[in-house]
Amino acid sequence: QKEVEQNSGPLSVPEGAIASLNCTYSDRGSQSFFWYRQYSGKSPELIMFIYSNGDKEDGRFTAQLNKASQYVSLLIRDSQPSDSATYLCAVKGGSGNTGKLIFGQGTTLQVKP
């Protein structure tokens, strides 16, 4: 079992729809969870982080965390063509204090006009 798993997609949604991106992780002691957006040929850019169970909203983005189910998701409301990118889920493990993150392979999102 991979430590951080994402469906590679592509996930295709029409403009204006809600895009739902999912991520599961294996380490029950994981503390912090991050969503990065990566445009083709560019570096990852942090868009959200969450560390408490529940929802965290930032503009059109909502991160959801369920530690019991070891599940974190990202919702993008009113999706725009500019949201088309690969979304990387990253998890900070529970052991050690090195700041190391484990990344999933990413989900490619396509928003069609």
Add this chain to the structure above:
Amino acid sequence: NAGVTQTPKFRILKIGQSMTLQCTQDMNHNYMYWYRQDPGMGLKLIYYSVGAGITDKGEVPNGYNVSRSTTEDFPLRLELAAPSQTSVYFCASTERGSIYEQYFGPGTRLTVT
């Protein structure tokens, strides 16, 4: 602030050659990381450092070396380049005691032929 900078942006190496990828950050972050990203894949940790003079191996360290003589700089050395090292290399940094969100440089695209 320039954030995290990397040089060069692109490089083509012949098999057996060596090179150093440069990474500098101006945010006074203690923690720095080197990742590689193969096409369609997530990020794999090569080496990391929690401070000047302290480095440790990540998930895929073979064929690479690092040093950390200052807080700002974290160069990655490739010795005896092999085609399997063709990849995009990202450097990242974060602050000790933070939520450990990592900030990435623009990347170096390396081809070994």
